[in-house]
Amino acid sequence: MRHHAVILIASLSVVSIVTLACTSGEPSSTGPGPAPTCSSPLASVLNLPVGADTAIDPASDSGCVTFPGMASASDSAEYLVVAQSAGGIPGDTASFQLRSARLSAGLTAMRRQALRNLRGGAHGSVAAGFERFRLGLERRSGAGATGQVPSAPHARPATITKPVVGSLRTFTVCSNLDCTAFQPVTARAVSVGAHVAIYVDTLSPADGLSATDIDTLQQVFDTHVYAVDTVAFGGVSDIDSNGVVLTLMTPVVNRIVSASECAASGYVAGFFYPPDLDPTTAAQYNDGEIFYTVVADPNGALSCPHTVSDLQQVLPGTFLHELQHVIGYNQHVLLRGGPPEDLWLDESLSSFAEELGGRSFLPDTATFSTYVTPDLENAYGYLLDPGDHFLLQTSDTVLEDFGAGWMFVRYLVDQYGPTLTNQLEQTTLTGTANVAAQTGVPFTTVATRWALANWVSDLPGFAPPVGVFYRSWSFRAVFASFNAQDPYDFPIAFPLQPPLVSGLGVDVAATLHAGSGFYVDIHQAPGAAAFTLRFGSGLGLVTADVTPRLAVIRIH
Numbered sequence: 123m124r125h126h127a128v129i130l131i132a133s134l135s136v137v138s139i140v141t142l143a144c145t146s147g148e149p150s151s152t153g154p155g156p157a158p159t160c161s162s163p164l165a166s167v168l169n170l171p172v173g174a175d176t177a178i179d180p181a182s183d184s185g186c187v188t189f190p191g192m193a194s195a196s197d198s199a200e201y202l203v204v205a206q207s208a209g210g211i212p213g214d215t216a217s218f219q220l221r222s223a224r225l226s227a228g229l230t231a232m233r234r235q236a237l238r239n240l241r242g243g244a245h246g247s248v249a250a251g252f253e254r255f256r257l258g259l260e261r262r263s264g265a266g267a268t269g270q271v272p273s274a275p276h277a278r279p280a281t282i283t284k285p286v287v288g289s290l291r292t293f294t295v296c297s298n299l300d301c302t303a304f305q306p307v308t309a310r311a312v313s314v315g316a317h318v319a320i321y322v323d324t325l326s327p328a329d330g331l332s333a334t335d336i337d338t339l340q341q342v343f344d345t346h347v348y349a350v351d352t353v354a355f356g357g358v359s360d361i362d363s364n365g366v367v368l369t370l371m372t373p374v375v376n377r378i379v380s381a382s383e384c385a386a387s388g389y390v391a392g393f394f395y396p397p398d399l400d401p402t403t404a405a406q407y408n409d410g411e412i413f414y415t416v417v418a419d420p421n422g423a424l425s426c427p428h429t430v431s432d433l434q435q436v437l438p439g440t441f442l443h444e445l446q447h448v449i450g451y452n453q454h455v456l457l458r459g460g461p462p463e464d465l466w467l468d469e470s471l472s473s474f475a476e477e478l479g480g481r482s483f484l485p486d487t488a489t490f491s492t493y494v495t496p497d498l499e500n501a502y503g504y505l506l507d508p509g510d511h512f513l514l515q516t517s518d519t520v521l522e523d524f525g526a527g528w529m530f531v532r533y534l535v536d537q538y539g540p541t542l543t544n545q546l547e548q549t550t551l552t553g554t555a556n557v558a559a560q561t562g563v564p565f566t567t568v569a570t571r572w573a574l575a576n577w578v579s580d581l582p583g584f585a586p587p588v589g590v591f592y593r594s595w596s597f598r599a600v601f602a603s604f605n606a607q608d609p610y611d612f613p614i615a616f617p618l619q620p621p622l623v624s625g626l627g628v629d630v631a632a633t634l635h636a637g638s639g640f641y642v643d644i645h646q647a648p649g650a651a652a653f654t655l656r657f658g659s660g661l662g663l664v665t666a667d668v669t670p671r672l673a674v675i676r677i678h
Contacts, residue, residue: 158662160186160654166673168444170201173676175586177208177570185658185674189644191651199646200618200678204573205657206639208566209554209669212466213516215633216668220586220640220657222628282365285311285319293321294407295374295414296395307372313340313368317348317358318441323372323417325554330418331371331430341438343369346510347441350478351449354543355471358445359452360409361399369441375416376424385427388521391416399456413444425498435492442479442493443472454546460550466515466637467553470527471543473497477532478655500525502601505576506617513569513637514554526638533572534561570673573639577618582659584677625653634668 140619165186166178178187192199204221248326260675285291289311296487297305309321313336320336320343320575331339348367352358358367392415397403401409415437454460462468480493504511504525513530515523538561545560554565561568571589572669578584580598597616604612620641630640646653 123394145402147511160188160656164212165654170674172676172678173585175571175574175587175590175673177566178674179215180657180670180672180674185656185672185675186654187657188652188654189646192646193648195649198307198648198650198678199676201644202574202577202675202677203628203642203644203648203655204570204572204639204673205634205642206516206573206671206673207634207636207641207668208472208569208573208671208673210514210636210667212464212514212636213273213512213635214514214667216670217526217633218631218658218670220628220642220655220672221628222626222653222655235607267530282360282363284365285314285321287311287314290324291321291370293370293412295370295372296393297374299378299390305374307370307374309370309372312336315340317366318343318369319364319366320369320371321324323370323374325375325419326371327419327421327423329420329430331433331479335430335434338434339441342438343367343441346482347438348480350482351442351445351475354360354475354478354540355446355449355547356453356544358411358449359399360411361401361404361456364377364410366411367445368410368412370412370414371417372414373417373419373424375414376419376428379425381422385572388502389416389426389428391436392444392449394444396451396462399448399451401456410636411448413441413448415440439476439479439493439496442505444474446472446475448546454550454552458548460551463547463556464514464553466513466523466527467556468547469515469518469524470531471546473500473524473528474535477528497525498600499605501529502604502612502617505528505597506575508576508618509632509640510636511638512635515636529576530572530595530637533575534590536591537561537589558651561641566669566671569637570671572673574673577620577641578583578675581677587605587675625650625655628655634670636668639673 135386159545165184165188167188168176168178169190189201205218205669206238244318290308291311293307293309294304295307297303307323309323312321312333313320318340320340322336375390375392392413394413395407397406398408416428416433418428418430418433422425447468450463450471454463466603471633477494477497480490483489500521502525503522507522508526511520511522511527534557542560546556549556549559549560557568558565567645575586575590575592578586580596601612601617602615605615618641620643622645623645625644628642632640
């Protein structure tokens, strides 16, 4: 991992940089064609003052929105417009068009392709191994592997018996990406602390982490990881009555991806397997609070190489991420008898846990950097091409989707306070309904204001309205620093670059991804006539499965 200078901007930490992979998948432009028809009586007419925002449901106005003309011969106007999926079914997509009454070339597709060319395509490996190929391991029908939701906490004896350092235990470990294969593992308890016991597979490479290294990880878990996650998300279960969370470091996790797969798209740093906790299945697996991680393998005998230094940097963040999953399962399923949290929100909370862990080390900015850098990189990738990625993800495989989720939870906490994470965990509600209930605001409103905040939060010379900004980060300053330090991997100072067009030059034809959207920066010249946009599809309005909204904020 390469490190660059760390600077502080107010309460904002700007951190080091490593490489980030890109994804592909361009929207297509329809090119010039017949102007879409809008019925004037049905069209929404916007008269927004500077700094005001709104979100329009295309079903209420046939998708047509009219912007007033400029009466002044000297003043101009600027609007940021986002054609967005503001909710709906996670993982769903729908085709759409956003077009002016008069058409120009497909500037959006052209501009976005130019940005991709700047990035040079998918040229790097996944940063620090934070891509997790768990492919929905936490998602079974209902809860665990059986779909049966327990109606009460899992009863266990009151006596607490911790593992003994040096003792051996046999585990059953998922050994492929979809957990259709398992492997027995014998491991030794190398370090036992107040809240964690770290086991190491007896077949691990000899040149891996030393006992001292593992003791250091145990201390980080006890003093930072456990404290941060339990304060932010709630208590951990103890169905095995041993008083600790188990971490199993095993070559089985390394081998989940081959060396070539690792080089192409990253590796599995760690995972949590819910059937270990589900009372209906726990006895078939490991019957306790446990997550699994890679082992150090400097020579790459198992898959791609992982040095001791690599793991010392990666594993604390992995601990934070996976412990949130363990806590979330306890809070939603074991304590309250509800379903597991939706994958997209569960992963978003785990990404946010990484940032919280880093902040617990401040003012040590170097350590902070190792925790939060992957989240910032993922966010950069998302903002580079938000329309091509999900907020409401279901695949659990795309770094840019992780970036969207982290930014969304960061935005929620900035707007609704740090106790929100506890509220999101300690409920039987899940997903968008959970967010709406805990914030007291419809999810569509939260999602559209978040999308606008991604552009205007720290826009120079602009004062964003209430609810349309981040409190904790100035992303323009962060990514400008990234660009200055590493222009190859971060070729532009701010990755979100909406095409700049006139009101008569909007022409986007693409696919909405649940929770995300496409941005257009519309400039209206002095004396310009009114213009109308139509948000819909060739066969009618975009499907309600993605809850389409046209979010607009007037910037000038």
